Amino acid sequence: MFKINKHKLIIYQLLPRLFGNTNTTNKFYGSVEENGTGKFNDITDKALSEISAMGFTHVWYTGILEHATMTDYSAYGIKPDDPDVVKGRAGSPYAVKDYYDVAPDLAVDVNNRLNEFQDLIIRTHFSGLKVIMDFIPNHVARTYASDARPTGVKDFGEDDDTNLACGIANDFYYIPDKHFVAPADYNPGGDEFISPLKDGKFEEFPAKATGNDVFNEAPSINDWFETVKLNYGVYYLDGRKTYLGHVPPLWHKLHHILTYWCEMGVDGFRCDMIEMVPVEFWAWIIPKLKATHPDLIFIGEAYDKSKYAGYINDGGFDYLYDKVGLYEAIRRLTCNEPGSSTWEINAVWNHHTRGIDQHMLRFMENHDEQRIASRFFAGDAWLAVPGMIVTATLNVGPVMVYSGQEVGEPAVGACGFRGDDGRTTIFDYWGVPEHQKWMNGGVFDGGKLSASQQELRGFYSSLLNIVKNSEALSDGQFYELMMSNEHEHWFDTRLYLYLRYTHTERVVVITNFNREERDINLQIPGALLTEFGLAGGQSFTDLLTGETIVTADVSAGIPVKIKPMSGLLLKL
Template sequence: MLHGKISGIFCIIMALLMPDYLFSQAPQSAQKRAMEQSSQNHKLVIYQLLPRYFGNTKTLNKYYGSINENGSGKFNDITDKALLEIKKMGFTHVWFTGVIEHATMTDYSSYGIKADDPDIVKGRAGSPYAIKDYYDVDPDLAVDVKSRMTEYQALIDRTHKNGLKVIMDLVPNHVARTYASDVKPAGVHDFGQDDDKSKAFDAKNDFYYMPGHPFVVPPGYNPGGDEFKSPLKDGHFDENPAKATGNDVFTAAPGINDWFETMKLNYGVDYRNGRTPHFDPIPPLWNKIYDILKFWSAKGVDGFRCDMVEMVPFEFWGWVIPKLKAEHPDVIFIGEAYNVDLYSKYINTGKFDYLYDKVGLYDAIRRLTCNDPHATTWDINQVWNRDSKGIDQHMLRFMENHDEQRIASAQFAGNPWLAVPGMIVTATLSTGPVMIYNGQEVGEPARGSEGFSGDDGRTSIFDYWGVPEQQKWMNSGKFDGGQLSEDQKKLRGFYSSLLNIVRTSDALSSGDFWELMIANEKQPGFDQHLYIFLRYTDKQRILVITNFNRSESQIQVKLPDDLLQQLNLSGKKDFVDLLSGNKFSTDNIAEGVKVSLPASSGMLLSF
């Protein structure tokens, strides 16, 4: 999750243009081969999509612009055609981000939705992670606000009809300070409805309180910018007693860099007394979150991306996930996690299907992509060695998401083609899921300051905005890439080829892994910016070779004797690079495979 402005670490790089060798004919041929394969596998390929800007055609992009000025995408904009194109690109799941109703500066009071106080809202649109009603959806995303849930249900059904599964957010640690469900099912008690506000902590309370102290808006906050006017914009918010803030701030006066727009939920942990757990009897909040999960699962949601799971006790996850799966066995849970020491615990005890691999593969590949002088591909080996103890298949890999900077931004790589080797490793290193953030596939650079979000290399989740490069692919709702440059079409072709190959290849989606760095570290041409490994099954073998160097590399890749014996490999072998379609042979596999890799490139050699 991203709750405030976080300055990026700039990569000083040369702007390099990727040669055309990969994609002169590759995208169609590789995609066709992949689509024609009959093998079935369970590799998740996830497309993260923010409906707020996915279908937005407005191009004004005014600083702190309103929804009328800058526009907002709608559920209905995600058409059959859009979903078909997403499916054709190789995706299996769509994560619709920011669907649930959250606090906003846009006034929907004429529809019976209580207006939010802008002094505790971040950005004109508001953060999708400051949930206002867990049983409702964002009115920004509806053509007919009164029919907003019907429109979302139609999107779920439309997504399924096009052969894709639906993931949506669960934000379990905190909610907006204006939280109040006006459409909750009969018999459901709202968060805080039964709380004893005279107690700072009680396991039966849904929130934490500061008795005798009213909430204080952080001084200096100018919600919505200078042009935004509202009678509620007065530097005050009526909350007495104050509740604890989402990022574990137990004070009535959180700072401007805190998640001051949110209130932390109470799962029965007394944070101010040594984090003492009170889980017997089960706190009321546990069942309330379970009811929310059950509500959305019944509507056809196939999975939940769970925000900041480490700020919620793992005992809760170990209770709620099996409980929901008893009724919905196929539902998946993805956890946003950053503490590598807890990964195994959240998988084995917390029962998560998948966890973010940000502190690990993402960080290692980012350093290599940015040409960090201290980065080497041995860093990738460290990640694999860490995850090889039973959790590698549970790690979700990505190079972009809504929290991270865009690859093409000046704050990351400045050139989307520099991500080719990293994206190949990200997608093929293990059987776990791979995720792409919409706009990544066409090189969106996220230029400019949107309002609450500064010029930080991210596409704002707080502000109304259009995404210029993604809009070129959308092409006024045609979703045909009609406005993309030739270079962007090639980039999208690379992603499409890679993801379809990964999704349909037995070796890459479900095969075993053999590390080949140690076997090749003394080979002529080897350096610490090449990464080499084999993925294989009994019927398919794919040699993955990537070059993170900004210059061409040549190497004779050796397969160790024990690997040759295990796979019964000898004599002449024919190879085809699944990405480019190029074919070649080696007379004696025992002597190795000689390859030449252009700068910032990679190969998937099937043999």
């Protein structure tokens, strides 16, 4: 097993296409000329210094790689993509078109786009932040063809035997003798978009298997029809039998790709849908890369709890998504769903992630999830306070915030391919209205934020910096205080209580998911008081507000008044 990184990762996720876009038009299915796009160069030293000042240690730049798009860059020698196999005018960042290149949308000078990204890496590092980018191992765009790969490097599928459905040396899966059939009910780019390639057809023969394991020639509009699946040596039509007696050529190609980005200065990879490729691949490639880049970080998007331990212990991942566990428990509590209980949080670390909890990446938003402030989630960004406190302080694993979350972006309205579903689009050219108020035309001073938004951003900044600078919260042990308080008359299961501690610092975390204020008299087990040398009258400081709480006799409890949907970080 790889050693966990000593310091807690605090990650800021942003899409450069959205982050730097000052255009406020937001026309439905608007073009890049109409709706605009952010650039690498828009992520300035000032922007990065503000991100660093909030307490972040890493930036996950999402959507960096060149991906299929409906925007025509043929004037720059880039082959146009067929819109019938592109999702949204801007295209999905997860339909990569060239693994050795970056998206032309993100460059001021398209011909200089790689240098502009390299400059961003340098600026990020200069700001004291590290760089994470996407690795999408399961699939690529249907139009994938690398024209930026180094001389002598073979492209995906270049040596494939297309007569074989699953050749053990093939990079792709094929449906022999069948032509690909594009979804008939797809209207790429909306009614106004016109292109000679927009004809409901895409020539691909033989058809390749689709990214979400569709092994026929006619994926539906609800499939990942814009992508093709890569072949890791698993034959899905033969009971998922593996052919791993040798290392498939694809593995070596992907190792070369990741090495290419490491040598450019990338510090880590967020790996997309890791359960869709065999764990044997991760067990091969991660140690191989860490042998030459020992500080490299691998974060896996995973959803099957039964496989978590294998991807950590065998696959070599540093961290995995904790969506199915903590995210979903916190969301139910935040939304005040009937039957929701903080015992669900206990079930996460005590059962779902037992033994590997320090490897779990926690979040309340990312590009796949609905915005907290949207009507589909909580409808009010302030209702995230107790959940965000737990998310950030439950263990030593990373915490992540999605750009716009800290100012209460609600993601209102349909954008084009992305409908009105409470998510900020990754498919369309778009501006993020509340984030744009903080960006303030590129000044990055929050000048257009409301007082409430300023206060909300201040909460996130305070919380993250406290976590970053607290030995107990970033690296300490965990002790749940629920059982030692569950028989108290004030106790209810919409409070969550625990202790984070080291030999030199102790912080009690108290969160209230109730919509009403609670008066409690928190009990700390006598054995812990003895271990910590606490007796008699004591005073405690809330690290979030600086307020002091005093008890005449700590062994009789700590009297605390906690506001609705809030939390305290009491330093003992």
